Amino acid sequence: MTMKSLLLGAAAGIAAIGAAQAADLPMTKGEAVEYVKVCTSxxxxxxxxxxxxxxxxxxxxxxxxxxxxxGDRPSFLGSSSFSRDDNRSGFNTxxxxxxxxxxxxxxxxxxxxxQIDADSHPLSAGGRSNAYNGNTFTIDKAFIQFGGLTAGYAHSFFGFYDNEYGDTIWGPYYAESNTSNLIAYTAQFGGGFNATLSIEDARDHNQNGFAGIDTTAPVVPAAGEFVAFNQGGTTVPDVVAQLRWDQDWGTLAVQAAGHEQRSGVINPNVTFINGTGERNSNKYGFAVGGDVLIKIPAIDGGHFIVEGQYADGATDYLGVGNSVLGSVDNFYNPFLGNVERGKGWSAVAELGGNITPQWNANLVASYLDVRYDNALVNAAGTGTVDYGIKEGSIVGNLTYTVVKGLTIAGEVAYTRVEQHNGDFVTAPAPGVFKDEKDNVWQAGIRIKRVF
Structure with missing residues (x-):
């Protein structure tokens, strides 16, 4: 037998053994590979x-x-001007x-x-946040929609300016801008008509009071003192309804909301000027509003929108939370021990659009007028006076698109704040406040990358 014959025989034997072993192994097919596919729907x-x-x-x-x-930084029933604890400049990411x-x-x-938001050093419209504010993480939205149902943490269905426009960068405007825990249903009627009924958490629409009299013994409010209102626990949710008509030329909408005001116990030892003690109170407030949106076809994204609202005992719907001064829903009447509801109106108007493919401009004007009847003790300590807040704001901004997804924007905002305090004396150092007027302005730039 030649060497060639031996090599060929050995190779054949090895191949046969390998084939026999392979026959004992399970047969497999190539695993299907899942590729990410684009969804165009x-x-x-x-x-x-x-x-x-x-x-x-x-x-x-x-x-x-x-x-x-x-300008001047206004404060509640106090002096205006920036202190060394306030910011005159600030960075935020x-x-x-x-x-x-x-x-x-x-x-x-x-x-x-x-959606989740993270802020490095959030700043208020008036720069009041101090240098010690740290990082904050907030849930901006978290909701489920199924057909006409919306459930979860979503923008309130009262109004639509803030949710769909609201094109200021920082400048204040006065409109409902709260996100609320809610459950809502929107019915479509055809022809652009739809109606929404929303049940919303009242806690998301409360504006709490200020710290007031706090003693451990019976006390009568003195001249120059005020009695704080403390929001009690919620028993009835807010009911919000909106009727909306959308067309190619724009939108019309009307809305209404009901809100419970329920006082909490601050100090059972407080005795009011008429000799009565603090009494709990349940009252119901409301807000109504309307919107007009007109699209401007000559400008890409061109629009003019006006939103206005009136509230009695439901001032959150006026946008008081956006004000430079800040505000509350109610005060205690220091004579009767009852809650006196805040009431007033607000309006906002915006004109904007893309003036070129790279440049976008917006001009926003807004006004807030809120009053609280019988809110404060007068200078003599013999009666009550009304308290009122008026704010007017005008904001302009210009945004340049550097490349797709990257913009640089500049904005200037001016706010006029007026407090009407009646014949009120502050304690413990008396000083009559008739009216106080402040001017606040801010300016800055924003660099934004969207992806």
Missing amino acids: FGPGFFYIPGTDTCLKIGGEIRADYRVFG EARIWFDARTQTDWGLLRSYF
């Missing part, structure tokens, strides 16, 4: 979650803000990220939305 940026029919969009932005403040998941079902669109 809901606009750009959506993709299918592998293995599902759900489309997901992940987005975010970084905002770098640089601001300066000037904010990061936002959101997730939008949508699935088309036989019963309609199923959507869930979640």
